[in-house]
Amino acid sequence: MNWPYEVRIGWRYTRAGRAGRRNGFISFISGVSMLGIALGVAALIIVLSVMNGFQKEVRDRMLSVIAHVEIFDTTGSGLERWQTLAEAALKNPQVAAAAPFVSAQALIARGEDMHGVMVRGISPDEEANVTPLAAQLKDTVLKKLQPGAWGVVLGAQLARSMGVSEGDSVTLVTPSGQTTPAGVVPRLKQMTVVGVFNAGHYEYDNGLALMHIDDAARLFRTGGPQGVQLRLKDQQLARQVSAELTASLGPQVMVRDWTRTNAAWYDAVQIEKRMMFIILTLIVAVAAFNLVSTLVMTVTDKQADIAILRTLGASPRSIMGIFMVQGAASGVMGTLAGLGLGLLIAFNVGVIVPALESLFNASFLPSSVYLISRMPSDPQASDIVPIGVISLVLAFVATLYPSWRASRVNPAEALRYE
Secondary structure, eight states, X not given: OOOXXXXXXXXXXXXOOOSSHHHHHHHHHHHHHHHHHHHHHHHHHHHHHHHHHHHHHHHHHHHTTSOSEEEEETTSOOOTTHHHHHHHHHTSTTEEXXXXXXXXXXXXXXXXXXXXXXXXXXXHHHHTTTOXXXXXXXXXXXXXXXXXXXXXXXXXXXXXXXXXXXXXXXXXXXXXXXXXXXXXXXXXXXXXXXXXXOOSOHHHXXXXXXXXXXXXXXXXXXXXXXXXXXXXXXXXXXXXXXXHHHHHHOTTEEEEEHHHHTHHHHHHHHHHHHHHHHHHHHHHHHHHHHHHHHHHHHHHHTHHHHHHHHHTTOXXXXXXXXXXXXXXXXXXXXXXXXXXXXXXXXXXXXXXXXXXXXXXXXXXXXXXXXXXXXXXXXXXXXXXXXXXXXXHHXXXXXXXXXXXXXXXXXXXXXXXXX
């Protein structure tokens, strides 16, 4: 292929330079620069992939318990005709299913052991259409929740900490009391543990209790369901669908999606990922700008060559193009090597981490401390493509000043002592 001479000379400078001591040192600095870019790009891909994996793992476990969108009455009272509200919400093409619920905080006690819990009253059959956990337990644990039986299903960690199992009795203490001649006293209700669930998310396994919606409405005196929860076809569109439902259902209801229900976690993850991207991009930038020193040394070493090319008719723009090709080639090779290494590790984290744990006889993610015990990884093109583009742009920018200096070399001055 008949490449322009600027490309051919620039590529020759990139792969040459080991004959003499000075040229060998320049070649070493160039190799270090490419290695730095490769490691920076690989680190950025691996870290963001692992963060994506953690985010996906925790989010999936969270959304196995809670709905994508919840609709409440703005007054806080029960919904007398929740079916009408559910039918209106189902008209949105993104809404796949709806179910009523009652939600309230309470204390659950056994003997002197007492824990704060979030009590959720559900309709077992309809709840199975909304949350994966209910669908999984529909034919086992949840079918034991019968209206009037006053049964409760506890999270596995909560049941373990209280020392209760199926068939044991617990006492539920509601926050709203009842007035007696002795004053206002809390209302207590003896309930039977009919089962436990394990969502894999500590917050819910340790602080959630499920009961039948009719029993919950009677116990908390809501007069019926407090709201309607929805499952969406695409959970990532929760905020968009929430805004659409707010506009279509009117001001008498309040719509809240899962990103707002868990706003602290969701916002923290987004900020951490953004800051990690910026910090690791700076590492790539430092490695890319190491190309400046490489090119400056190359320009100094090749002044005689530059002068000869100028006397043969090469324009300053052509001289600048030669050294831009040299720097860009180093940036491209470093970026491609980093992409290959990063993707190789990111797609095999599940194999590499257990091997390292076995080698060093250590556990990087103890299940007693973290939500999950394995290192997840989820490489996404939306992260990888910007990483590659930014690395190439930084490498290209780093070549501009040395290449411009090369184009300003005076042939007469450069050849004076040759």
